[in-house]
Amino acid sequence: MELWQKILNSSFRQPAQLAKYFRGIDVASLDRVAETYPMCINPYYLSLVERPDDPIGRQCIPDPEELEASASVPDPLAEESTSPVPCLVHRYPDRALFLVTTRCAMYCRFCTRKRKVGKQDEPITEEMRRDAIAYIARTPEIRDVIVSGGDPLLLPDETLEGLLQSLRAIPHVEMVRIGTRVPCVLPQRVTRKLADMLKKYHPLYMNVHFEHPREVTPQAAKALNRLADAGIPLGNQSVLLKGVNDDPATFVELNRKLLACRVRPYYIYQADPVEGTEHFRTPVDAGLAVVRGLRGHTSGLAVPQYVIDAPGGGGKIPLLPEYVVARDGERVLLRNYKDQYYVYPEVDQTPAVPPLAARCPLSLDPDPDPDPVGRVQA
Ligand code: SF4
Numbered sequence: 001m002e003l004w005q006k007i008l009n010s011s012f013r014q015p016a017q018l019a020k021y022f023r024g025i026d027v028a029s030l031d032r033v034a035e036t037y038p039m040c041i042n043p044y045y046l047s048l049v050e051r052p053d054d055p056i057g058r059q060c061i062p063d064p065e066e067l068e069a070s071a072s073v074p075d076p077l078a079e080e081s082t083s084p085v086p087c088l089v090h091r092y093p094d095r096a097l098f099l100v101t102t103r104c105a106m107y108c109r110f111c112t113r114k115r116k117v118g119k120q121d122e123p124i125t126e127e128m129r130r131d132a133i134a135y136i137a138r139t140p141e142i143r144d145v146i147v148s149g150g151d152p153l154l155l156p157d158e159t160l161e162g163l164l165q166s167l168r169a170i171p172h173v174e175m176v177r178i179g180t181r182v183p184c185v186l187p188q189r190v191t192r193k194l195a196d197m198l199k200k201y202h203p204l205y206m207n208v209h210f211e212h213p214r215e216v217t218p219q220a221a222k223a224l225n226r227l228a229d230a231g232i233p234l235g236n237q238s239v240l241l242k243g244v245n246d247d248p249a250t251f252v253e254l255n256r257k258l259l260a261c262r263v264r265p266y267y268i269y270q271a272d273p274v275e276g277t278e279h280f281r282t283p284v285d286a287g288l289a290v291v292r293g294l295r296g297h298t299s300g301l302a303v304p305q306y307v308i309d310a311p312g313g314g315g316k317i318p319l320l321p322e323y324v325v326a327r328d329g330e331r332v333l334l335r336n337y338k339d340q341y342y343v344y345p346e347v348d349q350t351p352a353v354p355p356l357a358a359r360c361p362l363s364l365d366p367d368p369d370p371d372p373v374g375r376v377q378a
Helices: 003-009 027-036 126-137 157-168 192-201 218-229 248-260 284-294
Strands: 095-099 144-148 175-179 204-208 234-240 263-270 305-310 315-319 324-327 331-335 341-345
Touching: 095 126, 126 157, 144 157, 157 175, 157 192, 192 204, 192 218, 218 234, 234 248, 234 284, 248 263, 248 284, 263 284, 284 305, 284 315
Parallel strands: 095 144, 144 175, 175 204, 204 234, 234 263, 263 305
Antiparallel strands: 305 315, 324 331, 331 341
């Protein structure tokens, strides 16, 4: 058995196992949470936790707030309704999301797929994966496949290689992306053998998932550098989480550390309104403040896109602080990162691509819909 498998097999799955590390834990109430949303914390990730309510502990230790009633829903991104075959989401014409397992090296308490991950009763089978590949093969508009889960790097090397081989054999699939938290939560899994296998399937991209600078440990850095050495372009996707990373300084430090490991910060997601994760949500202003704290204050490479994944399956919508203050057709009044103002001379020319409608017919006042979450019709 390899080291990563031993670490994974020693994972803590019962809140009572945490009691000897953290005094004052209310085991009975955490048990109730873990019955609904499974707990799995491997000893490596647990070693990064100093207190249950610190930015690392909040990500992995169950919290009674997960069971509190809220307006959130299990599947706000409507993945189930855009799934033509089990374990495949086909929302955008040229991209497909292939969910290859429901297992992870740790069950993040804020997970968007909390409805699925770690649930023993709904495993993803070999047959389901075959059906998903058959769908991709008969759908020529799909040119980009995102392999996700759960965590695809929890599959055995041979299973993962079989999937990559099958995808690569489909002529219209131009690229494959793997979404994984393994380099962050179980970096020992990134073995030389795994990296050697992955590099046979280029163009292969990987989006990793770090939330806090304390996660960029020497072990994680080694894993990331090993993947980069295998020629895999690495991006990071973070979720903005209350009490974990909802301040600009945390992201400045995280993104600098990631860039030092050749990982390009790619997205910061506004937390989705997922049932059981309400206590992690932040106001949109917190995300805009993070972008303002990065842009201009650190290198442009360290500034990811801040996006909201629109409820109801509308896709990612980028959000920017208001740098364009006013325009009159001849001039644009701009604000820079120091809150200084500049006038830029506009070009008198009809743009080839028409601009977005200046005025939107919708407003939130009066309320356009009795339940204004998700798509609103104009
Ligand atoms: S590793 Fe990813 S899929 Fe698994 S629980 Fe964490 S966020 Fe969810």
